[in-house]
Amino acid sequence: MSKANLLDRREVVSTLLEDRRDALVVAGLGASTYDLAAAGDHERNLYLWGAMGGAVMLGLGLALAQPDLPVVVVTGDGEMLMGIGSLATVGVQKPGNLSIMVLDNEAYGETGGQASHTSVSADLVGIARACGIADSKAISTLGEIKSFARGAQDISSGPRFANVKIDAANLERVLSNRDGTFIMNRLRAALGHAPI
Amino acid sequence: MHARTEAPLEQAAAWPEEIFAILERYDVRQVPYVPDAGHSQLIQRVLGSATLRGIPLTTEEEGVALLAGAWAGGQRGVLLMQSSGVGNCINMLSLTQIFRFPFLALVTMRGEWGEFNPWQVPMGSSTQGVLELSGIRVLRATHPLEVGDVVEAAASQAYNACTPTAVLLAQRLIGTKVFVK
Structure with a gap:
């Protein structure tokens, strides 16, 4: 299934986060969560194992609540398509500290590799831009990933969106924590918020 | 457009102001909503507020995920929607159990109390059941004078006890939508 010249998703995410500093990172369910776990567990990671279509909105709520911190959402094309309206909602709010990266393998990798809409016709970059996220681009090199990562640290210049066409190879799962209350309360504690 | 012709929305009703005051007192910051005529006065107050942020959604389930993210970042929120929107939220409501965050929704009811539009009835009839199963x-709240107490109780259990709660604002309270030719 792998195509030449497409980026490796694990390398993309580890490069994106190699100098993450204080960034808060949300990963969509499935392979994106495994990618985030593979890049190294972190108290500022919010892993999703469900709630398909919700990753960008979780990122938006977080970004609005923590406007001084970079918030990065990493998710897949299928998850992004299910929550496609959330790009329009982000386009209205325009949080400067929110960056969205879609790892686009043009397939539902977790369920057998069925083709997604991006393999045929859907243009996520065009959709994001048309939703009012002016800084929306397609990325195809690790150099551009590094540039995107640097941009994400500038909390006044977002929102930004990038679609990265990645190799469709199914990689070994790297399982993150999946106890939601643990993940939530650990992140909140990292931000100084006490339990109720 | 089909405007409601009942008095409560023509003159400013007191109960939306009571809700707004409660939200302010509980330090609610993010107010995602899909517009509904029954919420229009409250939405106006939120959009005019310096501390509460109104966040229009394309579909109600966005609001559930948004509130989870808000809580992760230390802010409380409330989701405003109509009964038909509850059906759009079902899978995303899993987050209330998974993340155990303080979820509060204020739902204006359709499909009851003299409803003219049959298309509102199926979801309006199952709104409470769907929420409870989730x-x-x-x-x-059915009467104007009880809205404040009910929303206060809901906010208290949602924000103090992380008990996910929805308040159904009855169609009788809001007024039956009148369709005229």
Whole structure:
């Protein structure tokens, strides 16, 4: 299934986060969560194992609540398509500290590799831009990933969106924590918020 | 457009102001909503507020995920929607149990109390059941004078006890939508 010249998703995410500093990172369910776990567990990671279509909105709520911190959402094309309206909602709010990266393998990798809409016709970059996220681009090199990562640290210049066409190879799962209350309360504690 | 012709929305009603005051007192910051005529006065107040942020959604389930993210970042929120929107939220409501965050929704009811539009009836009839099956506690306000107490109780259990709660604001309270030719 792998195509030449497409980026490796694990390398993309580890490069994106190699100098993450204080960034808060949300990963969509499935392979994106495994990618985030593979890049190294972190108290500022919010892993999703469900709630398909919700990753960008979780990122938006977080970004609005923590406007001084970079918030990065990493998710897949299928998850992004299910929550496609959330790009329009982000386009209205325009949080400067929110960056969205879609790892686009043009397939539902977790369920057998069925083709997604991006393999045929859907243009996520065009959709994001048309939703009012002016800084929306397609990325195809690790150099551009590094540039995107640097941009994400500038909390006044977002929102930004990038679609990265990645190799469709199914990689070994790297399982993150999946106890939601643990993940939530650990992140909140990292931000100084006490339990109720 | 089909405007409601009942008096409560023509003159400013007191109960939306009471809700707004409660939200302010509980330090609610993010107010995602899909517009509904029954919420229009409250939405106006939120959009005019310096501390509460109104966040229009394309579909109600966005609001559930948004509130989870808000809580992760230390802010409380409330989701405003119509009964038909509850059906759009079902899978996303899993987050209330998974993340155990303080979820509060204020739901204006359609499909009851003299409803003219039959298309509102199926979802309006199952709204409470859908919420309860999704693990959300349901309170209902039917009369203007009880709205403040009911919303206060809901906010208290949602924000103080992380008990996911929805308040159904009855169609009788809001007024039956009148369709005229």
